[in-house]
Amino acid sequence: MARAIGLKLFAALAAAIIVLPVIAVIPVAFSAHSYARLPPEAWSLRWWAAFFADPTWFAALIVSLEVAVLSAVACIVLGTSAALGMNRLPPVARKLLAGVFLGPIIAPAIVLAVGLYSLARSVGLVGSLLGLVIAHTMLAMPYAVLNIGVSLAALDPRLALAAAGLGADRWRIFRTITLPLILPGIAGGAVFAFVTSFDEVVLAIFLSGPQVKTLPVRIWEEIRVEYTPVVAVAATIMIVLAITGAALGRLLGRVRQEARA
Amino acid sequence: MTEGMPQKSSDALGAALLLAPALLVIAIAFLAPLARLAALSFSSPQGVLAAYRELLGDEVFWIVLRNTIGLAAIVTIITLTGGFALALALTRLGGGWRLALFAAVVLPLWVSVLVRTFSWMLLLERNGPINEAMVATGVIGQPVQLLFNFTGVTIAMVHVLLPYAVLPIYAALVKIDPALLKASEGLGASFATTFQRVLLPLSARGVATAAAFVFLLSLSFFVTPALLGGANNMTIPMLIDTFVNERLAWPLAGAASMLLLGLVLGCIAVIGRFVPLGGLAEAR
Secondary structure, eight states, X not given: OHHHHHHHHHHHHHHHHHHHHHHTHHHHHTBOSSSOOSSOSSBOSHHHHHHHXXXXXXXXXXXXXXXXXXXXXXXXXXXXXXXXXXXXXOHHHHXXXXXXXXXXXXXXXXXXXXXXXXXXXXXXXXTOHHHXXXXXXHHHHHHHHHHHHHHXXXXXXXXXXXXXXXXXXXXXXXXXXXXXXXHHHXXXXXXXXXXXXXXXXXXXXXXXXXXXXXHHHHHHHHXXXXXXXXXXXXXHHXXXXXXXXXXXXXXXXXXXXXXXX | OOTTSOOHHHHHHHHHHHHHHHHHHHIIIIIHHHHHHHHHHTOOTTOTTHHHHHHHHOHHHHHHHHHXXXXXXXXXXXXXXXXXXXXXXXXXXXXXXXXXXXXHHHGGGGSOHHHHHHHHHHHSSXXXXXXXXXXXXXXXXXXXXXXXXXXXXXHHHHHHHHHHHHHHHHHHHTTSOHHHHHHHHHTTOOHHHHIIIIIHHHTHHHHHHHHHHHHHHHHHOOHHHHHHOOGGGOOHHHHHHHHHHTSOOHHHHHHHHHHXXXXXXXXXXXXXXXXXXXXXXXXX
C-alpha cells in the first residue's frame, strides 16, 4: 500500500518536472511587467496587443504557417507517392530506400543547414518561401513516407486483387480503395509534417532573410539579445498550435483504430 | 499473388516513377548540400587538405570536440538514469495513472526545442523560480549561476531528450515476464539484486537503443547549447556556426561539418552492430 502511494507520488512529481518547464512561458505572456520574469506579479494583455501590433511578429507567424502548410502538403503528396512506389519494390530495394529516407533524420541539423545555406545562396533562394518549404519538406518527408507506409502495409492485398478482378484499373483501385483506407495515415503524416516544420528552427535560421523569416527564427533573434515578454506570447502561440496538432493527430489515430475494429 | 498482376518490368517502372519526386527532393535538399559541404571542405586556397590540417592542428578544435563529447556523455548518463526510473514507474502504474504519465512524457516532443529552451532561460535565471525555491528552502545561501554554463545546458538537454530514453526502455521493460520479478522477489532478492540480475539484463537492448538515441542527438544539438551555454561550453555545431556567420570561413565550416557527420556516422556504425537503429525515426 505504502509502495503504491510512493509510486503515484513519484509519477505525479515526474509528470510535473517534465510538463511544467514546457508551459512555464505561458504565464509570462500575460505579464504586466516590462521585462520577462517568472512568476509575474502583475497581469495584463499588453504583450498580446504588442505582438499583434508589431508587423514583424505577425508577419513571422504568417510565414511560419505558410511554410508549414505548404511543406505538409508537399510531404503527403510526395510521401504517398513514394510509399506506394516502395510497396511495389522487392524487400531488398525497399530496405535500401528506407535507409536513404533515414538520412535527413540522422544527419545533424546544423550540417544540413549550413549546406543548404551555401546552395541556396548560389541560386538566390535565401530569404524565400520556396527555400524554406523545400528544406522543411526534405526534413519531414521521411516521417510521412514511414507513416503512410505503415498504413499501406496494414492494407489487405486481396481488396485490390478483387477490384482488379472486377475490372477496375490501377487509378480506380487507388482512388476508391487504397486512398480511403490509408487516409488516416496520410492525415497523421500531414499533421506531423506541419508540426515538424512549424517547430523547426536550425534550418530556418540559415534560410531566412530580413523579409521572410519564420516565427522560431524571430524568437531566436530576439532571445539572443535582450527580450521582452512579447517573446513569451510568440512561444505561447507555438505551444498552443503544436499541442492542438498533437491532439488532432491522436484523434485521427483513434479514428483509424475504430475504422479497423 | 503474382498471377494476374502486371508484369515485373512495368511494376519496376511504376515504382521508379512513383518514387521519383520524393527522391528528387532528397537529392536536391539533402545529398546536394552534403556534397557541396564536402567540396567546400577541400576548397581552401592553401591546398586540398589545408582546411582539415588547420582544423585538426588547432587546439581550439580539440577543446570544442572534448566539450561536445563530454556534454553528450554526461547528458546520456543522466537521461538514461531518469529515463529508466520513469519507464519502470510506467510499467508498474495502473491504467489512468499510466496514461497520464505517458502523456506527460510524450507531450514535450510536440513543442519546439527552441520554446523549451527559452522556458529554461526563464526558469534558471539568477532571480528565477528555481533559484528562489532553493534559497527559500535553504538548499543554498544565495542565488547561484545556472545560466550560460555547463549546468544550464545539461539540465535543459536532459529535459529535452528524456522522452527519447523513456520510450525504448519502456518498450523493453513491458516485455519482461512479471513472473520473473515475482520469482526474484519471492526468493528474497532485494530491489538492487532484482534490478541488477533481472531488470537490467532483460532490458539491455532497450537501454542501449535509448543510449544511442540520446548520445547521437546530443552530439548534434545546436539551439540549446548556443542559448544556454557560456563561452567555455562551445560545441562542434556552435563552432560550425561561427565559421559561417562570424569568420566566413567556408572551407573550415565544410571540414568541421564533415568531421561531425563522420563522428555521427561512426557512432551509428558501431552502435548499429548492437541495436537496430531503424527505430530512430519512430522515436519522434
